[in-house]
Amino acid sequence: MIMGTKSLRLTVAQALVRFLGAQYVEDDGVEERLFAGCFGIFGHGNVAGVGQALLQAELSDPASLPYVLGRNEQALVHSAVAYARMKNRRQVWAVTTSIGPGATNMITGAALATINRLPVLLLPADSFASRHAAPLLQELELPDSGDVSVNDAFRPVSKYFDRIWRPEQLPAALLNAMRVLTDPAETGAVTLCLPQDVQAQAHDWPEELFARRVWHLRRPAPERSMIETAAEIIATAERPVIIAGGGVIYSGAEQALADLCAATGIPVGQTQAGKGSVVFDHPQSLGAIGATGTTAANAIARDADVVIGVGTRYSDFTTASRTQFADPGVKFVNLNIAALDVIKHAGLQVVGDARESLLALTERLGDFRVPESYRSKIGALAAEWDATVTAAYAAGPGEDGRLNQSAVIGAVNELSDPRDVVVCAAGSMPGDLHKLWRTRDAKGYHVEYGYSCMGYEIPGGIGVRLACPDRDVFVMIGDGSYLMMPGELATAVQEGIKLIVILVQNQGFASIGALSESVGSQRFGTRYRHRTETGRLDGNLLEVDLAANAASLGVHVITATTREELEAAIGAAKRAESTTVIHVETDPMLGSPDSESWWDVPISEVSELDSTQAAYAEYAEAKKAQHPYLRPTQ
Structure with a gap:
């Protein structure tokens, strides 16, 4: 001492x-x-x-x-x-x-x-x-x-x-x-x-x-010389696009981004972490980008001559496994506080806080505007995708009467308040939410997709509600993810934390089932079935009562089988003061609108299965579009 x-x-x-x-x-x-x-x-x-x-x-x-x-x-x-x-x-x-x-x-x-x-x-x-x-x-x-x-x-x-x-x-x-x-x-x-x-x-x-x-909490300003170079590159662009990542939101740079887009007409595609950085109906908003993106964002990205990454780490879903940006002369300008991210795709390295960087860039760009023809194309593509979302929200049930997952998402989106928060992490719903959810508030979308961890949803919802007790929290969770970690419902009851849990039952892993089929593996091992005398898991579907399981943990449970019942259940849950689980069955074979994009999942080069052989042929062709993105920006 x-x-x-x-x-x-x-x-x-x-x-x-x-x-x-x-x-x-x-x-x-x-x-x-x-x-x-x-x-x-x-x-x-x-x-x-x-x-x-x-x-x-x-x-x-x-x-x-x-x-x-x-x-x-x-x-x-x-x-x-x-x-x-x-x-x-x-x-x-x-x-x-x-x-x-x-x-x-x-x-x-x-x-x-x-x-x-x-x-x-x-x-x-x-x-x-x-x-x-x-x-x-x-x-x-x-x-x-x-x-x-x-x-x-x-x-x-x-x-x-x-x-x-x-x-x-x-x-x-x-x-x-x-x-x-x-x-x-x-x-x-x-x-x-x-x-x-x-x-x-x-x-x-x-x-x-x-x-x-x-x-x-430091907010380092970008170097003036790098901002000037960035502005010079962008000023030469005819088809620029911004990729907004989570760094935009963490920096509180949403208004700075919206102002830059409004002033220049540059459109914005959003990553999972960056969704909400601009609201869905902003004139320059193209919605989600990448493997789970919108056709509008992906079409613009394919032809972009300058890509401006703001607060993004360029994950494979964002870049469609490096096939998203197809213009042979495309240049990257990277604004990020992390040195690890600014070097990606050999982009121009603008190291600094997202808000400070966007403000400086807006000032330096002055009267730069994208061509009017480009602005018109942006508006037309965005309107086309918006109509696709509207149709997906109104999708009817399958042949057996089970709801379409897109329609479930639509009901939650339309009946939730603008400041309510949707929480998700794994399965097919993160991709569907990314492309379909109409985000009206920067903090209204909370999908964990860096690790995409099954089981995150309910405990994540607890954290969200603790942070924002004045917002309703909608936890969207599939049966596979629910079974990983349902016990935290008891924690929510203990702490008096209100959640609205949309528990989607589709008897297995819908996302991996669809992926398995696409890679030639015939949905093997992705449904919850009994093992039969053949030694395979190809029997009847398991009789698992997830609604009863949730009720046993002390929460109120409502079962909905129709769109009308789902809407009534959401209304009741909104009015409730404690946690409500809404149990709804969906048809895993009813997919959401296609993103017209690609994700690299390697497929067996040799196989005895015709399905795998066919899938590999398609894979080998798709690989030809991958790009190292090593072209110097300057």
Whole structure:
């Protein structure tokens, strides 16, 4: 201890909790707590350390770091990540778990957070630092290493990883954790492993460690010379297009983007994370782009001579596996706060905050306007797609009377309020939502598609509702994803969190079933069927009552079989004050409108199956359109 410095004697866990409660974040002059709370499940590895510290903090100041008990550790990370996304990464949650499976259950959630570049603080318990009682229950023993635990599996999926072997290491680890959690370019999962004996160990801490600390969220301005070069490239374009990614929304750059588009006439296609960056009926909005995009956006993208990527990481779905931009002379101008993203497709590298970059670019472009003929084409293509969406919303049921999934999406979209939020993550619905959902608010669309994690939807909905308690949250989820993680409905009941869950039952994996068919695998292993005497899963469909399952978890359930019943159920759920699950059966064979795009899924080069042989022939032909996009921009 430094001479003359006042100290507090606390355990490592108590010091950790007190520190987290004193962290604040500032953006555009507005300050708020960085940590909204702590999700967790207690076990022998954290109940006596972090659990005791959270109890002590709650009794002293319930608002300092509220604790929420969940049912599944992976789900808790999903809730935390969804919350951070809705808050534009301005607020985060911590998640505490026990050692062993409680800790490793979080690895999937950590990967999701880091891939989506969303901040979350993970606090898994770890093996004894002292090793007095080794080997411990749930301890990994390796013959060639004594300092490795199962928690080392977090290293590749964390943006920052540390293990607190001694109390003296905590302050430096905490400051590094805050550095990453508040870095708009390098954020993601932060993992601090806490050996269970160290958690309970007492230490004399300097009072300064617990002083109110404000972390500024930086908004780096782009280099003037790069903005000038970007404007020069765009000014030569006849068919420019903007790809708006999640960085537009996280930066709060929606108005700046809308103003640039209105001033120049440049159209916008939106990624999954960027959907909502311009509202659906903006004159320059083409809707979704890429493999799950609209025919309007994809047609414009195919002929674009300059592609302006704003806050996008150019995933394979966005670029249609590098077939989307077909003009042989296409140039890329990349505006992004992350250096990793600005180099993609050998684009012009404009590093900076999305809002600041768009404002600077708008000013520099001056009186640049796209040709009137191009503007007319944009309007005609957008109107054509809008008519396609209207028809999809009105689609009738299949031959057996089951609803069309597009019509289900249409009913939810039309009966929800403009500020309501739709949540989804996996299966066929993310693609259908991306192309069909008419987004009326920047935060009205919440589809996790960086990791596309089955089971995300319900815990994600909890995080969204916690972040925005004044918005209704519609969780769109298929039966396959529902069965992964339904237990968090009980958490919603426990916390009084209202969700409207649209549970779509189609007896299996509709998305992968359609993909399987397209690659020549005949929908093998994608339906929920009984195993027969042949040894194959080709029997009758399983009799699974998902409505009864949901009801058993304490929520109200409504079953809808017709469009009229679905609309009535949505109205009742909107009026309700607690969670409602609307169970509806759909026909998985009724697809949504085609995007006229492609996604690279390799197909067996040799096969005994005619279906696979035919699919490979089509695949080989489609591969010819792939482009490395390595042409210099300047």
